[in-house]
Amino acid sequence: MPVENPLLKLKDIHLPPPVSFWPPAPGWWILALLFTLVLIFGGLWLLRLHKRRKPKNEALKILKELQIQFEKAPDELALLRSLSQLLRRSALTFYTNEQVASLHGTAWLDFLDKTGKTKEFTQGAGKVLGTVLYQQKAELEIDALFPLVKKWISSPLHNY
Numbered sequence: 001m002p003v004e005n006p007l008l009k010l011k012d013i014h015l016p017p018p019v020s021f022w023p024p025a026p027g028w029w030i031l032a033l034l035f036t037l038v039l040i041f042g043g044l045w046l047l048r049l050h051k052r053r054k055p056k057n058e059a060l061k062i063l064k065e066l067q068i069q070f071e072k073a074p075d076e077l078a079l080l081r082s083l084s085q086l087l088r089r090s091a092l093t094f095y096t097n098e099q100v101a102s103l104h105g106t107a108w109l110d111f112l113d114k115t116g117k118t119k120e121f122t123q124g125a126g127k128v129l130g131t132v133l134y135q136q137k138a139e140l141e142i143d144a145l146f147p148l149v150k151k152w153i154s155s156p157l158h159n160y
Contacts (some may be wrong), residue, residue, distance in 0.1 A: 055093045059153045062086055067146055076140050083149050084129050087112065090153055105130050116152040124148070 010075060024032075070079045091100045091111070103111050109130045112121040120126045125144035132140075 011025045011083070017073075055090070056153060059086060059093075060150065063150055063153065070142070076142060077136070079142065080128060080132070080140060080145075081146060087129065087149060087152065091115075111153060115157055116155050117157065118148075118151070120148050120151075 063083075066079065066082050066086070088100070095115070100111065106122070109121040109126065112126065112129070113119055118124075121129065124143040125147050128140055128145070
């Protein structure tokens with residue numbers, strides 16, 4: 001009697017069904033939740049950052065418009081008054097009314113120096129924003145005023 005090959009009696013291997021991509025494993029759910037939370041909080045952070053920077057950006061835009069307007073029609077006294085108004089409006093936006101509204105003259109210039117970390121308003125070109133503002137004729141350093149006002153507006157100290 002011939003010996004029968006035992007391998008011939010074996011049946012084919014039944015493979016399990018392929019793994020489906022749905023539902024994902026718990027680790028993927030956790031990762032998706034974390035990703036969603038990062039997107040939400042990142043978006044909220046960017047929105048708050050945009051809202052916080054908006055007054056500065058608007059003030060810098062107005063300053064640029066004033067500079068262009070002055071180059072077209074140089075009226076030093078009108079420019080000085082406009083720069084003073086811009087600084088006052090910006091200060092009222094960045095700080096409380098109690099800190100800013102009643103300031104004038106030397107106290108106003110001291111406030112600008114303190115908040116801008118400079119001495120240019122009381123001792124430099126910004127001194128004209130104190131009392132010269134109300135005179136008919138004044139000697140101004142216009143080239144020094146624009147960068148000074150821009151530096152004060154851009155100062156990182158003006159965060160809410």
